[in-house]
Amino acid sequence: MKKWLLVVFVCFFAFGAQAKTAKNLIWVIGDGMGPSAMGFFMEAVRNGHNPSYPDKKSYLEKFINASDVGLYFNNTHASIVTDSAGSATQMATGQFSLPDYIGQDYSGLDVKNIMEEAKARGLSVGIISDAYVTDATPAGFVAHARSRGQKYDIARQMIASGTDVILGGGLKYFSKGENKKLLKEAKKQGYTIVKNKKQLANAKGKKLLGLFAEEAMPFYIEKDLNPSVPTLKDMTEAALRVLSQNEKGFVLMVEAGKIDWALHENDGGASYYEMLTLDETLPVLTAFADQNEDTLIYLNADHETGAPAFAYRHLDEDQVKHKNAQGEMLYGGDTDYIDYKEFDNLTKQSRVLFYVNEDFKKLPKEKQTPAAMQAMMDKALGYHIDLSGLENPTDYEAVKKHINQVKGLSWNTGSHTSGMLIGVAYGGYDGFTGVYHNTQLKGKMMQALGWNETLPEDDED
């Protein structure tokens, strides 16, 4: 090879191919949001008639199309399936851990998380969860505990660590029992404390603690019943306003936490709306990243929950005459391939079905009739699904199973799966395509942020 050509090549690899680095990292986690939940939502927007999407494209779909996409596993040190704690810990610390562990490796040692790395470099950090902030996912990013159940300890660590923005549910863990004085302590440390949507919108300062429910925040599908509670989008806007004051940059973790809860319930309508609240937050983030081009947005999940998808359903004799696609003879010819109207039926729902049953159980015994259950479910679903053929039409589990069968909505489990997950990186940073493991994510983030230098030990107290 000619010498000059070699020089050109060396120069290209040394300078031309230099990866760009980010100042800000926004890490968005859909709790339990496996590929099927993402597909279920995106397909419903494509084929349904939600007026919020006149072009029939979800922000999630647009976001993925503008990003780098990779696939990854999330097994822990000794288990194929993980919970939120083990997964958040592995993502935030880069170390193999175990279910239930918060910020500790599998041997039980505290390990440094990405928020501590950011703090040590002078960046601001924030966590948001629309479940509660002491829940496993946010805890795994800022705290260290042997069990996710140590919620009061985790709350104290959140304040002690100086996490600049803390937004979500879980007021109880900052104001009751052993933490009776924690809010006072937070105020002393400079936090502005807010408790509703209006206060959040007006909040000023450099440190923000917003706690909007005693425990978990309400499901998005019930937002009309809770008008003073901010949405995931409201919390994200406030966090960006506060954190972007730091010229060195920030790391923000945004958890759409109740996707997992809705999927655990195998509740199709509630799952749709939890995906919707995440979807409505994405344009706020991409607008910020487009105005601040040194921002990496990474969207992923901690694990898959439920794994919903439409599947063949069996029809009764009368329905068979009216179906619009022929069922396979192999399955008796009475199968149906599910009409698009099921996508619109998801959007008609206005309550979590589990809560409808809780209300039903509060009725006086003599009023807990099949007719009452039918009327309450019809109202929550926004349309009629006949429950009269059920052996026990007031048994919630049987009712829920029947509703899913009529919809043609099939669920793999009421729990978590080990299914592969999708990671989406927006902003043009290297390292996020291909197949990897969630313990590699912290390293990938540090590389994208240009944090390869080792900081001296014990640089924090």
Ligand SMILES: [Zn+2]
């Ligand atoms: Zn989870």
